[in-house]
Amino acid sequence: MRVALFITCVNDTLFPGTGRAVVTLLRRLGCEVDFPRAQTCCGQMHVNTGYPREGTRLARHFADVFAGYDAVVTPSGSCAAMVREQYPRLARTAAAAGRPASSGTARDAGGRAAGRTAPPSFAEEVAALVPKVHDLSEFLVDVLGVTDVGACFPHRVTYHPTCHSLRGLRLGDRPTRLLEQVRGLELVPLPGAEECCGFGGTFAVKNPAVSAAMCADKAHNVMATGAEVLCAADNSCLMHIGGALGRQRAGIRVMHLAEILAATESGETAAAPAGPAARTRTAPATRPLSAPAARTLAAPGGATPAGPAAGTPPEPGPAAHGRTGEER
Amino acid sequence: MSATFLGMPAFPRNAARAVGDSQLRFNLRKATRTIRGRRAAMVGEVPGWEELRAAGRQIKDHTLRHLDRYLLQLEEAVARAGGRVHWAADADEANRIVAGLVEATGETSVVKVKSMATQEIGLNEALAARGITAYETDLAELIVQLGDDLPSHILVPAIHRNRAEIREIFREKMAEWGRPAPEDLTDEPRALAEAARLHLRERFLSTKVAVSGANFMIAETGTLVVLESEGNGRMCLTLPETLISVVGIEKLLPTWQDLEVFLQLLPRSSTGERMNPYTSTWTGASEGQEFHLVLLDNGRTRVLADEVGRQALRCIRCSACLNVCPVYERVGGHAYGSVYPGPIGAILTPQLRGTDSGASAPPGGMPASAAPAPGGRMPASATAVSRGRMPASATAVSRGRMPASATAVSRGRMPASATAELDASLPYASSLCGACYEVCPVAIDIPEVLVHLRAKAPHPRAERLAMRAAGWVLDRPVRLARAQRLSGRLRRFVPRRLPGPAAAWTDTRDIPDIPAESFRDWWDRTDGGTR
Structure with missing residues (x-):
């Protein structure tokens, strides 16, 4: 299956390790991964902060870039929810306003006025696009039909089901089903898991006091689990909680779901632990696996995904590159 | 340092202060989490809650779409049953009508059933200005009134107070308003309730005029419905000779049977009860009694004209969104600067006040706006409504064919609203976490409206x-x-x-x-x- 990776502007700029982990993981599961170079941002920050004009322009660009792929996979529940929930609204508004809101407004309008063959409208593009855009865990569980992705991560992990994954995309237990199948991983429940961490995009700086109060409670709950790693399907929330954990020297690192799922017994994946907590991290990310655990892993299990990657050792390629956290 | 963000508006400042108040944080944490848990249990046990929720949403949407028709039907039914209907375009007009009605009875005091609409228009203050004292009879409203305080929650307005604080308020203030609190008053809930009961009982028996709101109005029968927990409502609605109900025009339901849906949705969502203790319904007036219904617009027709924002008018004031909101839990209601706090307040307040598009003037209304009277102006929206010119599809309003009171007022001689800055910040008082939408019994997509209002708000x-x-x-x-x-x-x-x-x-x-x-x-x- 040919899959387009929508990395998201935040991951592209700040958490490239997550993107490399997604690439490693999807290839291991037999997908052909493409990264459309023209992609930039889904427009969520602009729309949610009250700038729908700019946001719609970015959304139209997104729709153009990703038209024609079988599936678009993104390691961000929030950005996937943006496309699914808000793009249809933006398209309706744009249609009601009766003019295309793309960057080439004048050109497009001129073209249409001149009676040339009309390109698909934004609304049509959105209608075709929305069913194809998946958050990573949705894609793995619903489209590929796997929950055991052959990962190994022998650590104690707690999972924060971010708001847009939980109430926007309704991911349900998909992420935890994936985590439960990871060898050696001990998943501990997070108290008050469903409560917002207080990030909320620009909310974090527009209402810093409330945001910090919410994050303090979230960080407190994370610490109460005794976990070593906090996992989520969104790096923006992890950046927020991880930023607070780091500031408090909590000694808990944050990792995107993709980074854990990409990890195998042969070593840490492409992704070095991302996020602010990495700054205070001193312990190595991975303990060496005990021999029996390694043997279990080597045996081809029923759930081992089919495809070219199956049976062959995971590609070491991306793992060779920059562990951003350690270079400092 | 965090308060210096350029153009930092009012909510963040209020919120920053509230977040640092440990007593407030403790009270709110305890109260909201308790109600939240109770609501979840009560909703969880209803099979087909989602269908019930969808029904609630559809009935409300249908009614709002045909509000013109149903309001006239209601007026007719109320008149037939011996009541009188008054139309009020804005807060000032509603206050004048109520004060006039009270003065006509020759009385100088009224008892009140808890009512959001009368708080919205600042009725108590308006009556006081004309020498009429309004006595709140809901326990929490009493606490707020005695404490010279402001409500901080739709359902439990004294949620920011704990029982020790309430004891102090009772001991210090009750005597000023009537029967004093007993000397040996403790902070046991039972003792506090008993003190309030004795204090209020005198009031019920001696007051001849009552003012109420209503949870629902039935167009078909002209019936008004109040749901409450303490029995004070039942006292106010039955004992006095004159009853004046001030009700927002969006509180309408077409038929008696529609109540079935809402009597299930409301108690479970608000107090986390299968059924509330007291449900009072009345139709017109009995012999020897007078009933007046004041139908209040105060910005509602303008909200109706906004295709995205109008869903806020479905609200049945259950406050489930407040109790589940992580922002409300940490700042309380006062930070929102309105009688409608929390997520619903964040979308309702700017729209009702007419400050949602950066306009500098309010529609004449809510008390915090400190807007002067529009001075004898015609109740434009009310007449329009009563003549059946109300928009069947509310687009008529937005096209300007509807003389919505707000537009006329905001064009003219009103000073800049004292709340414009605060109101502009309210749509941002949310992390868009979506918890409010999930619990809303009439499925108001609050995050959608917040984002919609943010687009209209003035930006630094x-x-x-x-x-x-x-x-x-x-x-x-x-x-x-x-x-x-x-x-x-x-x-x-x-x-x-x-x-x-x-x-x-x-x-x-x-x-x-x-x-x-x-x-x-x-x-x-x-x-x-x-x-």
């Missing part, structure tokens, strides 16, 4: 520039890549504490390490990780 200049710059960079992948490379090169010079608006982040959180190489540059350099 510095923010506008930053957003435009970000938009410019994100418009072209080449620009984004250049910006990433630049930040990658500068990454070692980024301080742990950032200056200016960014300090709002680094005051309490670390910033992530900026990687040496962006994902797209890695992809290019390694040909997608294959080299």
Whole structure:
């Protein structure tokens, strides 16, 4: 299956390790991964902060870039929810306003006025696009039909089901089903898991006091689990909680779901632990696996995904590159 | 430092103060979490809650779409049953009508059933200005009134007070208003309730005029419905000779049978009860009694004209969204600067006050706006409604064919609203976590309306520039890549504490390490990780 990776502007700029982990993981599961170079941002920050004009322009660009792929996979529940929930609204508004809101407004309008063959409208593009855009865990569980992705991560992990994954995309237990199948991983429940961490995009700086109060409670709950790693399907929330954990020297690192799922017994994946907590991290990310655990892993299990990657050792390629956290 | 973000509006300042109040935080945490848990249990046991919720939403939407027809039907039914209907375009007109009705009875005091509409229009203050004392009889409203305080929750207005504080208020203030609190009053809930009961009982038996709101009005029969928990409502609705009910025009339901849906939705969502203790219904007036219904617009027809924002009019004031909101839980109701706090307040207040599009003038209304009387103006919207010119599809309003009271007022002689800055900040008083939408019994998509109102709100200049710059960079992948490379090169010079608006982040959180190489540059350099 040919899959387009929508990395998201935040991951592209700040958490490239997550993107490399997604690439490693999807290839291991037999997908052909493409990264459309023209992609930039889904427009969520602009729309949610009250700038729908700019946001719609970015959304139209997104729709153009990703038209024609079988599936678009993104390691961000929030950005996937943006496309699914808000793009249809933006398209309706744009249609009601009766003019295309793309960057080439004048050109497009001129073209249409001149009676040339009309390109698909934004609304049509959105209608075709929305069913194809998946958050990573949705894609793995619903489209590929796997929950055991052959990962190994022998650590104690707690999972924060971010708001847009939980109430926007309704991911349900998909992420935890994936985590439960990871060898050696001990998943501990997070108290008050469903409560917002207080990030909320620009909310974090527009209402810093409330945001910090919410994050303090979230960080407190994370610490109460005794976990070593906090996992989520969104790096923006992890950046927020991880930023607070780091500031408090909590000694808990944050990792995107993709980074854990990409990890195998042969070593840490492409992704070095991302996020602010990495700054205070001193312990190595991975303990060496005990021999029996390694043997279990080597045996081809029923759930081992089919495809070219199956049976062959995971590609070491991306793992060779920059562990951003350690270079400092 | 965090309060210096350029153009930082009012809610964040109020919220920052509230967040630091440990007593308030404790009271709110305890109360909201208790009600939240109770609601979840009561909703969880109803099979087909989602269908019930959908029914609630559809009945409300249908009624709002045909409000013109149903309001006239209601007026007729109320008149037939011996009541009188008055139309009030705005707060000032409603207050004048009520004061006039009370004066006509020759009385100088009224007892009140808890009512959001009368708080919205500042009725107690307006009556006081004309020498009429309004006595609140709901326990929590009594606490607020005695304490010279403001309500901070729709359902439990004294949620910010704990029982020790309530004891103090009773001991200090009860005597000023009537029967004093007993000398040996403790802070046991039972003792506090008994003190209030004795204090209020005298009032019920001696007062001849009552003022109420209503949870629902039935167009078919002209019946009004009040749901309450303490029995004070039942006293006010039956004992006095004159009953004046002030009700927002959106409280309408077409038929008696529609109540079936809402009598299930409301108690479970609000107090977390299967059924509330007292449900009173009345139709017109009995012999020897008088009943007046004041139908209140006060910005509602203008809200109806907004295709996205109008869903806020479905609200049945259950306050489930307040109890589940992580922002409300940490700041309480006062920070919202309105009788409608929390998520629903964040979308309702700016729309009702007419400040949602950055307009400088309110529609004449809510008390905090300190707006003067529009001075004898015709109740434009009310007449329009009563003549059946109300928009069947509310687009008529937006096209300007509807003389909505607000537009006329805001064009004219009103001073700039004292709440414009606060109101503009309310749509941002949310992390858009979606918990409010999930619990709303009439499925108001509050996050959608928040985002919609944010688009209409005035934005601080510095923010506008930053957003435009970000938009410019994100418009072209080449620009984004250049910006990433630049930040990658500068990454070692980024301080742990950032200056200016960014300090709002680094005051309490670390910033992530900026990687040496962006994902797209890695992809290019390694040909997608294959080299």
